[in-house]
Amino acid sequence: MAAANDRLGSSFLKIFKHPASSYGGYDYTFVDGDPPSNYICLICTLVSRDPHQVSCCYNIYCKSCLDKHRKKNSRNGTFRCPACRELLDLRSYFKDGRMEREIKALKVQCTIEECDWKGTIGDIEAHVMACPYRMVDCSLGCGEKICCREMETHLRDCPKRIVSCQYCKDGGPHDIITSSAHLDECRSYPIKCSNEGCEFIEERFWFKYHQKRCPKAIVYCEYSNLGCDELIKREEQEKHNEEFSKEHLQMAIKQVDSLQTKCTCSSSSKVFKTSGYKMMLCVYANGYGRGKGTHMSCYTVLVPGEYDDVLGWPFEGEVTVELLNQNEDRNHKKLIIKYDDSTPKDCKERVTKTMSERWGKDRFIAHSAPEFKGIEYGFLGPRYFRVSARVTSKTKPWLV
Ligand SMILES: [Zn+2]
Ligand SMILES: [Zn+2]
Ligand SMILES: [Zn+2]
Ligand SMILES: [Zn+2]
Ligand SMILES: [Zn+2]
Ligand SMILES: [Zn+2]
Ligand SMILES: [Zn+2]
Incomplete structure (x- = not known):
């Protein structure tokens, strides 16, 4: 040659x-x-x-x-x-x-x-x-020089020959259609479930639906938010619930207890979550501390939450509490509770039991103020508080 x-x-x-x-x-x-x-x-x-x-x-x-x-x-x-x-x-x-x-x-x-x-x-x-022996460029443009006599044979194997994908039937050059560039994306490529014991095979496009409900998938117990950290096969949830019914119940009771202990404020305290942090609003209609007897006092406290492990501590941010004016959608009585360097440690650090120290305002609304009178007359009450928070401590983006 x-x-x-x-x-x-x-x-x-x-x-x-x-x-x-x-x-x-x-x-x-x-x-x-x-x-x-x-x-x-x-x-x-x-x-x-x-x-x-x-x-x-x-x-x-x-x-x-x-x-x-x-x-x-x-x-x-x-x-x-x-x-x-x-x-x-x-x-x-x-x-x-x-x-x-x-x-x-x-x-x-x-x-x-x-x-x-x-x-x-x-x-x-x-x-x-x-001349049948002359060398010419492959007519499909694969870049090879082919002896003219062998062109026909070459075209049957040329990497640029047009074929259709055996799975999705899309057409294209053989080298592309059979490459991982296509097969890794091919919507009809068969995917086998990798969960142990599951034999399920499905086209890629439909497979995602299986993933969400595969009975063999290992998942957290559906009561993980109560503190159950059992990992079980999805199909075994019911059996697990039967076996752990007592534990689940105890966890639930414990959580309710932990939210209620120590808060002695007069209102029905309101638990709220912000970017994963769990907090509680405490309102003392008859006052607390320097506001006792003369003012309504208002505070927020941190309570244990299921994401505390992954959250940044101390808690930093701003909680806005508004006593809503029912008669007109403005002139709400507003209190901004800032969690920053001036906040005592006991108020902003993570707690594992009960709750943190209260942080807010002893003298939020004077008993002589119209807003407070409103409460007395039943127009406004603790359930008409609007609470919003802006968190600035580092949190995981998926919790926001
Ligand atoms: Zn010749
Ligand atoms: Zn000559
Ligand atoms: Zn010559
Ligand atoms: Zn070629
Ligand atoms: Zn395909
Ligand atoms: Zn499966
Ligand atoms: Zn469980």
């Missing part, structure tokens, strides 16, 4: 990539032995192409060889014959038509070694253009 390539690289390219006139004679393998020496161009030493005879010594040259020699060596329109050194000019050489006919009738072999074509110089150029 290397030999064939060499030949392609020399004579083949010489003939087809460049105009024949800028190159010399015919560089072929002659079938009937060496051609007569008088056909040989004295410049390129090959069989002359478009043979021209000089008037001085009657030697033969390819026209292109002579033209090139003249252009290179011409002084005042004259140049010297490469053989006999006579002075020549443009009119001193002539086409030898008879010799050209004889040369064109010489029998040569195809330049491609594998090809056994034999024919005349006159015919070989046309043959080489159509």
